[in-house]
Amino acid sequence: MSCPSHKYEYMSKELAETALIDQHIYKNFLPHEGPQNVYECELCGGWHLTSKSVSRNEQLQEMIDSGELKRKQTANRWERF
Numbered sequence: 825m826s827c828p829s830h831k832y833e834y835m836s837k838e839l840a841e842t843a844l845i846d847q848h849i850y851k852n853f854l855p856h857e858g859p860q861n862v863y864e865c866e867l868c869g870g871w872h873l874t875s876k877s878v879s880r881n882e883q884l885q886e887m888i889d890s891g892e893l894k895r896k897q898t899a900n901r902w903e904r905f
């Protein structure tokens with residue numbers, strides 16, 4: 825099954841949210857950069873990431889508010905060099 829939108833499809837909301845947060849960690853995005861939320865696709869029934877959402881994903885927002893995202897981004901930088 826492949827989506828006509830050509831976006832990568834995740835099988836569940838949980839997987840899409842994990843990928844959303846991972847991208848913020850590994851690509852070292854600022855909070856407003858990169859994908860902001862996940863949505864269920866009408867075309868393929870899977871889940872995709874979107875940067876065009878008006879509201880930020882709750883899990884991602886929590887990671888930002890708690891400082892957890894910043895810590896993980898920093899940890900990831902140390903591991904890389």
Ligand SMILES: [Zn+2]
Pocket residue numbers: 827828829833865866867868869870872
């Ligand atoms: Zn789709």
